[in-house]
Amino acid sequence: MKWLLPLPVLLLVAASANCQTLMLNGGASSLLQGSGGRATMYLPNSTLSTSVGYHDGHFLVGASDTFLIDGFKTTVGDAMLGFSFDGVGLGLSLKGVSATRVWKEQNDCARLKPTRSGPMGYLGTCHKGTTSVTAFVGATGVGFFSPFVSTTRAQHIGSGVLLQYSVKNLVLSSLDVVEGGKHTLAQGTSYSSRSIRLAGSGGLLNSQKYFSGSAVFQPIRAWSLYTAHQSYFLPYAAKSNSVGTSLTVGRFNGSATLNESASLGRKITGENFGVGLHVGPVREQSAYYKSGQSQTILVHTITETMRHWTLTQAINQSIKGNSYSFGGGYSSNKVSFFLTRSMQFIIGRGYQQETGVGISLRIHDTGMTAQTITDQFGKTQYVAYIESYVQTGLQTGGHEARSRRGKFLLEGKCVLPDGSPVEGCAVVIDKETVYSNSRGEFSIRMKKRNAVTVSVPVTDFAAPVDWNCLECPTSTAPGEPVTIIVARR
Amino acid sequence: MKAIRLVLFLMICSYPAIGQQVSPLTNECGSKKCSGEFTITNLGLTPLVVTVIAESFTPGPGGGISRSLDLTTHVELDATSARISPMGTYSFAYRVRCDQLPCQVRFRPSIVAGKTSEGVQVRLVLGHALYICERSKNCRMNTLKTAGVIQAKAK
Numbered sequence: 001m002k003w004l005l006p007l008p009v010l011l012l013v014a015a016s017a018n019c020q021t022l023m024l025n026g027g028a029s030s031l032l033q034g035s036g037g038r039a040t041m042y043l044p045n046s047t048l049s050t051s052v053g054y055h056d057g058h059f060l061v062g063a064s065d066t067f068l069i070d071g072f073k074t075t076v077g078d079a080m081l082g083f084s085f086d087g088v089g090l091g092l093s094l095k096g097v098s099a100t101r102v103w104k105e106q107n108d109c110a111r112l113k114p115t116r117s118g119p120m121g122y123l124g125t126c127h128k129g130t131t132s133v134t135a136f137v138g139a140t141g142v143g144f145f146s147p148f149v150s151t152t153r154a155q156h157i158g159s160g161v162l163l164q165y166s167v168k169n170l171v172l173s174s175l176d177v178v179e180g181g182k183h184t185l186a187q188g189t190s191y192s193s194r195s196i197r198l199a200g201s202g203g204l205l206n207s208q209k210y211f212s213g214s215a216v217f218q219p220i221r222a223w224s225l226y227t228a229h230q231s232y233f234l235p236y237a238a239k240s241n242s243v244g245t246s247l248t249v250g251r252f253n254g255s256a257t258l259n260e261s262a263s264l265g266r267k268i269t270g271e272n273f274g275v276g277l278h279v280g281p282v283r284e285q286s287a288y289y290k291s292g293q294s295q296t297i298l299v300h301t302i303t304e305t306m307r308h309w310t311l312t313q314a315i316n317q318s319i320k321g322n323s324y325s326f327g328g329g330y331s332s333n334k335v336s337f338f339l340t341r342s343m344q345f346i347i348g349r350g351y352q353q354e355t356g357v358g359i360s361l362r363i364h365d366t367g368m369t370a371q372t373i374t375d376q377f378g379k380t381q382y383v384a385y386i387e388s389y390v391q392t393g394l395q396t397g398g399h400e401a402r403s404r405r406g407k408f409l410l411e412g413k414c415v416l417p418d419g420s421p422v423e424g425c426a427v428v429i430d431k432e433t434v435y436s437n438s439r440g441e442f443s444i445r446m447k448k449r450n451a452v453t454v455s456v457p458v459t460d461f462a463a464p465v466d467w468n469c470l471e472c473p474t475s476t477a478p479g480e481p482v483t484i485i486v487a488r489r
Numbered sequence: 490m491k492a493i494r495l496v497l498f499l500m501i502c503s504y505p506a507i508g509q510q511v512s513p514l515t516n517e518c519g520s521k522k523c524s525g526e527f528t529i530t531n532l533g534l535t536p537l538v539v540t541v542i543a544e545s546f547t548p549g550p551g552g553g554i555s556r557s558l559d560l561t562t563h564v565e566l567d568a569t570s571a572r573i574s575p576m577g578t579y580s581f582a583y584r585v586r587c588d589q590l591p592c593q594v595r596f597r598p599s600i601v602a603g604k605t606s607e608g609v610q611v612r613l614v615l616g617h618a619l620y621i622c623e624r625s626k627n628c629r630m631n632t633l634k635t636a637g638v639i640q641a642k643a644k
Contacts, residue, residue, distance in 0.1 A: 400580075401577065405582065424538060435539075436570070437569055441542075442569060443568070
């Protein structure tokens with residue numbers, strides 16, 4: 001019952017908030033070793049969330065606010081961060097400030113010619129490169145992020161930054177994180193084209209030296225070859241290599257992988273081959289795994305999918321014994337449930353059963369989910385949670401915008417062939433859409449005196465007529481008024 | 490019968506135009522150089538395209554007489570058009586310089602509000618009037634009194 005205590009507090013906080021939509025969550029889980037509740041308020045310009053709960057014997061309180069400031073998507077409070085690129089993966093729980101932003105560099109689009117395909121008048125993309133940055137600072141520690149609670153138990157001070165720059169097919173990444181006495185400093189590079197992807201990274205990952213590299217070659221759509229390598233140097237040397245291929249031909253598919261690892265002077269090799277067949281609603285997959293000299297496993301899985309139903313049967317064959325499992329589930333918008341039952345051969349205990357049951361219900365704006373699993377040792381673990389959306393009915397304001405201030409004026413006129421003005425003529429100038437007034441005039445102010453692109457999307461004109469652009473300039477500059485001539489089709 | 494048709498036509502025209510507003514309606518300045526802004530609010534559930542023109546006007550009964558900008562009046566609008574999202578607002582900033590005082594400028598935001606069933610395009614024109622005098626205090630009132638729109642109090 002402990003987990004019920006925070007709910008009134010959450011409801012009190014949530015009710016006082018000036019929000020349009022409110023999401024309430026509550027739940028408990030022995031599997032996740034915690035319980036609690038969360039209220040999320042969707043405000044016009046931010047998302048506010050508060051959580052309280054118990055986790056691993058600790059009472060935790062969390063709150064976060066996510067909003068946009070100067071193009072930075074900023075989260076203040078509890079958040080779970082994940083950094084992943086080129087074989088590097090780092091996740092951490094934060095109680096602090098994190099922000100992320102993406103910048104797109106523009107080419108000199110004025111030099112580009114209009115594309116032949118696509119909507120008339122558009123130039124297509126002019127992006128040269130993309131830079132993104134994600135930074136955080138605050139307290140890090142053990143996180144309790146579940147469907148019903150989002151909170152961090154602060155233990156250390158940490159900060160970090162991920163910088164990524166992509167140009168054409170190349171992506172350069174750099175991650176620097178310091179938290180809890182551990183240091184991550186990783187650099188990565190990847191190259192992607194239609195048939196080749198190469199990626200590599202190296203540096204320190206949680207104060208461990210490492211190197212990772214991978215390559216994928218896909219000469220045709222149905223066939224691919226891949227290889228990967230990883231090396232760790234501290235606290236002890238370990239490395240792994242893998243090479244494999246996969247092929248899909250019509251209803252058939254096949255794959256093969258060779259793995260090799262070496263650590264502490266021990267070398268292990270593994271082989272895996274698999275074939276599959278897909279006929280109508282039935283999918284059959286057989287795979288052979290061999291590790292070392294003695295361990296071999298043959299797995300056959302049959303899956304039938306029929307509209308809302310999915311049934312699975314599997315047989316695992318090994319020299320130590322066979323194990324069997326079956327499961328089924330029904331899934332729809334309002335109700336879904338599943339049942340899985342498997343027989344595992346446990347050394348010293350013989351065959352043991354594992355049973356999993358889950359059910360989800362949705363009634364109007366409220367959803368309930370309960371899942372249990374009874375492991376081979378007879379212990380039952382559960383996860384149960386409820387979520388509900390509440391419409392507060394409060395009217396909120398919409399998007400606020402203001403005219404762009406700039407020193408340099410770009411102007412023009414939109415006219416018919418006989419010179420009479422056209423009102424509502426849409427003109428895209430440097431990504432900004434302007435419209436001509438009743439005199440056919442349009443203008444926009446720019447901060448720089450550069451030449452910019454001009455396009456005329458005739459489908460966006462205010463007047464509901466089929467327009468044809470007779471004379472449409474593709475670029476302009478401050479002090480050079482443009483004249484656009486359009487005609488009705 | 491014509492009157493009924495006219496009323497029906499106006500009702501059809503005004504229906505899609507419900508819920509657009511401009512604020513403030515007027516502004517006053519007390520020097521030859523004046524800057525300010527007005528805001529258009531789209532209270533509807535569809536995006537709107539707004540275009541703005543500036544013109545000089547002489548106050549008078551029935552809203553006065555509008556004309557093209559006087560040669561002595563210089564207007565700079567940061568934007569002359571905008572697309573306003575549903576429930577959104579857009580602020581048009583302007584700078585006006587008058588060589589002769591007093592002078593009056595009217596900004597006319599024009600909203601294409603839709604079309605009638607006969608295909609006639611419906612345009613809603615709102616107005617933001619700017620009064621520029623030597624002193625900003627009572628500038629609008631004094632201008633309207635001078636024009637005879639409102640009666641000056643007898644002493």
